[in-house]
Amino acid sequence: MTPPDYEYLRKFLKDNSGLDLSADKQYLIESRLLPIARKAGLPGITELVLKMKAGSTPIANQVIEAMTTNETFFFRDKVPFDHFRDAIMPEILQARAGRRSIRIWCAAGSTGQEPYSLAMCLKEMSAALAGWRVEILATDLSLEVIEKSKAGLYSQFEVQRGLPIQMLVKYFKQTGEFWQISAEIRAMVQHRQLNLLHDFSQLGVFDVIFCRNVLIYFDQDTKINIFRRLAKSTESDGFLALGAAETVVGLTDVFKPYPERRGLYRPGNFNPASTKTASGVNAPKAAAMAGM
Numbered sequence: 001m002t003p004p005d006y007e008y009l010r011k012f013l014k015d016n017s018g019l020d021l022s023a024d025k026q027y028l029i030e031s032r033l034l035p036i037a038r039k040a041g042l043p044g045i046t047e048l049v050l051k052m053k054a055g056s057t058p059i060a061n062q063v064i065e066a067m068t069t070n071e072t073f074f075f076r077d078k079v080p081f082d083h084f085r086d087a088i089m090p091e092i093l094q095a096r097a098g099r100r101s102i103r104i105w106c107a108a109g110s111t112g113q114e115p116y117s118l119a120m121c122l123k124e125m126s127a128a129l130a131g132w133r134v135e136i137l138a139t140d141l142s143l144e145v146i147e148k149s150k151a152g153l154y155s156q157f158e159v160q161r162g163l164p165i166q167m168l169v170k171y172f173k174q175t176g177e178f179w180q181i182s183a184e185i186r187a188m189v190q191h192r193q194l195n196l197l198h199d200f201s202q203l204g205v206f207d208v209i210f211c212r213n214v215l216i217y218f219d220q221d222t223k224i225n226i227f228r229r230l231a232k233s234t235e236s237d238g239f240l241a242l243g244a245a246e247t248v249v250g251l252t253d254v255f256k257p258y259p260e261r262r263g264l265y266r267p268g269n270f271n272p273a274s275t276k277t278a279s280g281v282n283a284p285k286a287a288a289m290a291g292m
């Protein structure tokens with residue numbers, strides 16, 4: 001790959017997906033993009049870049065998809081889900097007792113393990129949530145992962161990563177060599193394609209946002225910009241969960257760390273005495289919570 005091709009791809013990815021590649025990632029680009037070039041009948045990266053410059057949207061979309069890292073697994077890192085069960089939900093059950101509704105957003109939901117882990121946590125709390133309207137929105141830049149998430153079909157390897165065996169037995173059905181998460185849990189999660197670089201204010205305001213293991217790929221200014229917009233999409237008494245390698249500290253004060261709960265944040269101006277209620281602007285329909 002020529003240096004100008006590399007620079008073109010670097011800028012293209014930064015502008016379109018936020019991915020901030022350092023100057024020495026040629027091997028990564030080549031290993032991920034050569035298969036796309038070959039599939040399109042092109043001899044190499046230079047010809048792929050020429051197609052992109054000529055305005056080929058299908059090629060551009062494939063390049064963005066190929067460069068996303070979709071690594072995820074059920075109950076990834078465990079701790080955020082402990083926070084969800086032990087800190088977030090007890091507060092929400094109290095703070096939203098009048099309204100009896102909760103809005104959760106997985107802002108980079110990948111193939112579904114994160115939103116479905118949250119859905120299973122909530123299902124385990126069915127008694128406390130009886131009569132509540134529960135909404136989990138899973139978004140991602142990649143249409144491929146959204147399709148997989150919607151299907152809720154996982155390999156043996158995927159269900160062996162992080163998923164407690166009792167939950168596998170309770171919420172999954174074996175279909176051939178795959179395991180499918182139950183229709184009831186699937187119905188709790190809605191899906192939508194969304195690029196975090198773009199305006200997301202139309203989604204409304206959420207009680208809980210999980211935005212994990214995606215901001216690590218972005219540069220500092222992009223992170224700060226996204227934190228500012230996430231803060232506007234978070235209830236004043238809401239919560240933000242970030243990945244283990246991500247933090248707001250040193251970047252912005254629109255969120256502040258939740259004491260003694262690593263990876264958990266609250267709006268910077270959170271005041272425990274305030275009791276503002278949620279109001280989804282053009283909010284998508286809440287998932288049916290049959291039996292809750």
Ligand SMILES: C[S@@+](CC[C@H](N)C(=O)[O-])C[C@H]1O[C@@H](n2cnc3c(N)ncnc32)[C@H](O)[C@@H]1O
Pocket residue numbers: 016017018068069070071072073076107108109110111114139140141142145194195196197211212213214243
């Ligand atoms: C490493 S996965 C993390 C999945 C999950 N949150 C977790 O922690 O297990 C990162 C996800 O971010 C998505 N992503 C990358 N850039 C994005 C963007 N600009 N907007 C929205 N999603 C993006 C990728 O497609 C990928 O599915």
